[in-house]
Amino acid sequence: MIFRDKNKKLLLVLLILVVVLIFLGFKNSFFEKKSQVPFQNNKDNIESLKEANCSVKTKEMIVQGDSMAPLIEPGQTIKALFGYYNCHKVKRGDVILFKYAGNKNLIIKIVKGTPGDSFQLEKTSVAWNLYVNNKLVVNSENKAYLFSGVRYKMLHLYEKSYKGIIPSNAYLVLGNKTSGTLDSTRIGLIGKKNIVAKVQLP
Known part of the structure; x- marks a missing residue:
């Protein structure tokens, strides 16, 4: 038991x-x-x-000047998306508005190079071509940009300073004129903090 x-x-x-x-x-x-x-x-x-x-404010604006023609003509009304880049990346090919201390108005340009992209100038018989990631940079009409004089010198200065690599929070922007406008050929690379809106093309 x-x-x-x-x-x-x-x-x-x-x-x-x-x-x-x-x-x-x-x-x-x-x-x-x-x-x-x-x-x-x-x-x-x-x-x-x-x-x-992501608070985006859409505003209609009238373009002054012909630096973006024929992609965007003088007097054309565009839609600007303010605040868009607070939660979206700036991409190559984006048309943007940015502020510049030397100009009271916002400037409209095309993003041709983003952080980490390689860029270099190559001499032709008449001027200098621009290459980004080893590809020839062209405008909306598929025409190559040709820079000379002070425009070449400005880009070459940045190319030399950054060893041909766009640094973080910096962007290479150009107008649609192949000879250059009030863009990175005049004012150098622009900072992310200066980009205020994305332009919505029709």
Whole structure:
């Protein structure tokens, strides 16, 4: 009788141990899965929240000057998206508005080079061509830019200073005239903080 009681007690202890082990295994498995899923969802939620908080103000503006012709003609009305770049990257090919200390009006240009892009000038028989990431830079009419004089010197200064790589938060911008305008050939690379709007082309 005593022997049977001991066996019953031993069996009960073993049963309790098995139940505890099963519970602990289930608990660990549950919390491992629970800790992984929110981490992935948080990343998605952050991106969604960022987009939701992106306040973009659309404003119609009239273009003055012919530096962007024929892509954008003088007197043409454009839509400017102010605040767009607070939550979007500036991309190569974007038409932008930026502020410049030497000009009271906003300046409209095309982004031709972004941070990390390589750029170099190559001499032709008449002037200098510009290459970005080893590709010849052309305007909207597929005509190559040709720079000489002070315009070449300005770009060459930046090319030499930064070893042909556009630094972070800096952009190479040009007008649509192949000889250069009030752009990076005159004022150098522009900072991200000076870009105020993206232009929405018709």
